[in-house]
Amino acid sequence: MQKYNFAVVGASGLVGRTFLKVMEEYDLPVGKLRLFASEKSEGKTMTFKGQEYPLEVLKKGCFLDTDYALFSAGGSVSKEWGPVAEQEGALVVDNSSTWRMDESCALVVPEINIDDIKSKRRLVANPNCSTIQSVLALKPLEDAFKITRINYSTYQAVSGSGKKGLNDWEGAEKGQPTGFYPYDISRTCIPEIDVFFDDGYSKEEKKMIEETRKILHRPDLRISATCIRVPVPVAHGVMMEVEFEKPVTVEGARRVLAAYPGIKVLDDPKNHIYPVSTIAAGNDYVYVGRIRKDTSVDNGLLIYCVADNVRKGAAANAVQIVKKLIEEHEELIAYNEKKEG
Ligand SMILES: NC(=O)c1ccc[n+]([C@@H]2O[C@H](COP(=O)([O-])OP(=O)(O)OC[C@H]3O[C@@H](n4cnc5c(N)ncnc54)[C@H](OP(=O)(O)O)[C@@H]3O)[C@@H](O)[C@H]2O)c1
Incomplete structure (x- = not known):
């Protein structure tokens, strides 16, 4: 070669x-x-x-x-x-x-x-790290059931902020004074990633919304997002509330997700099987689980995905x-x- x-x-x-x-x-x-x-x-x-x-x-x-x-x-x-x-x-x-x-x-x-x-x-x-793992989990569902709305909530690891974020978290864990994040990241989640706009959204949230539309070729798709930094070294979690045009079942969703490249379904919560950061860290799969009907809407699912933000992200x-x-x-x-x- x-x-x-x-x-x-x-x-x-x-x-x-x-x-x-x-x-x-x-x-x-x-x-x-x-x-x-x-x-x-x-x-x-x-x-x-x-x-x-x-x-x-x-x-x-x-x-x-x-x-x-x-x-x-x-x-x-x-x-x-x-x-x-x-x-x-x-x-x-x-x-x-x-x-x-x-x-x-x-x-x-x-x-x-x-x-x-x-x-x-x-x-x-x-794309943005949280966007990559989310769209990969959404694409087979989009192809099978056509998405009409998404609401993202993220749980983003400190390594997403680069060396400065990791150093700040490591220092805070040892009780040293911190400075990179506005609060002690070893003891709290922080609902602030990147700068805020006048409408209350952060730049990270806007990135997720706009980039999802561009990658899925759905410029008018209704999307919202809330991005939160959590005291985890590596691997972001993203909770997705997704609504569809076609009728969807949990089994149908699991089937199309399991067949898609780059995805591993971990979904047996009664046996503690679901995506966690320690499983995703160091791997290139997007792990998907906690798949269930969203009982608050007619045709929606709740889905959690986790991936290594420095690798797949x-x-x-x-x-x-x-x-x-x-x-x-x-x-x-x-x-x-x-x-x-
Ligand atoms: N961390 C993540 O999960 C993640 C995910 C997706 C995208 N990204 C993006 O990837 C980029 C890097 O992120 P990171 O997390 O790797 O940051 P990082 O750990 O802070 O590393 C920054 C790198 O840029 C180099 N650099 C700085 N100024 C430079 C210059 N003028 N010319 C050449 N190199 C220069 C630094 O070199 P020195 O070591 O010499 O300072 C270092 O190698 C950012 O744009 C970030 O948004 C990061």
């Missing part, structure tokens, strides 16, 4: 480190690899497949030899350097929120809408996008070779 050159921007961060881990686990055909971080990390090294790589600072021309550039260095870096990488010839997969709602960029969960990339530019957006989703694109490219090469000869 052909090798491809990779760049990882934000390689020393929580998501960046996980990119490298997942790229190794998925055995991507990596040729040259360049790692980028901020000036403060210049000179440090990181390991990939047993080999040391220096952490570099971004410069014009640094993507000229790159096939795939994975970005996770925050919005301002993606805004400035994403288009540079694209112009220099790389296919960019960006983890920040900068390009997600841009009409010219595809917003992709590979199990659902990888083909959206074909009609868009070579700067692909990775960020790094693994991006690597899966690249893996699929490489597989498609390899198939095309094989097809052309067969045709020619």
Whole structure:
């Protein structure tokens, strides 16, 4: 198989480190690899497949030899350097929120809408972590029963805030003074993620609403969301109240969910079997359970899903996008070779 050159921007961060881990686990055909971080990390090294790589600072021309550039260095870096990488010839997969709602960029969960990339530019957006796990659990239900309304309530782990969030939680657990979150995250849930708008919604809540519509190709779908930070290191939980156009049963929902790629149904609550963060952490599945009729509406379900926010919610989703694109490219090469000869 052909090798491809990779760049990882934000390689020393929580998501960046996980990119490298997942790229190794998925055995991507990596040729040259360049790692980028901020000036403060210049000179440090990181390991990939047993080999040391220096952490570099971004410069014009640094993507000229790159096939795939994975970005996770925050919005301002993606805004400035994403288009540079694209112009220099790389296919960019960006983890920040900068390009997600841009009409010219595809917003992709590979199990659902990888083909959206074909009609868009070579700067692909990775959705918000809570959105990825939610839409993956919703897509088979949308296909089978057509959704008419969603209400999300999230229980989001501190690693969703990057290294600063994890450090704050770890410090608070040891009784040290905290500063990143507005309250002691070791002792309370905090119903504030990202900035608030005048209508009372937070930016995280708006992201979930808008990104769900874009990925499911349902621009007018009625959606609401409440996002809450909880004292859990890794793996977000999302409770979903979902209403449907067609009649739905719990058994029917379980069946279509169990058959969908990337989903594992854990749903035997009397035997304590349901999704929990400690099961999801370190894995790339979206775990779904507590599926039951919503008795307060005519045709609705209540569903709980949990996934590792740093893996499926960020790094693994991006690597899966690249893996699929490489597989498609390899198939095309094989097809052309067969045709020619
Ligand atoms: N954590 C999650 O669950 C999650 C999920 C989905 C999306 N995301 C998104 O992914 C991005 C990174 O998140 P994270 O959680 O990995 O954050 P993080 O742990 O704080 O890491 C940030 C990374 O960006 C690098 N960086 C900062 N300024 C830079 C610059 N000017 N040039 C190059 N690199 C620079 C940092 O390098 P230094 O080490 O040198 O400072 C570090 O490698 C954010 O946009 C975030 O919204 C995160």
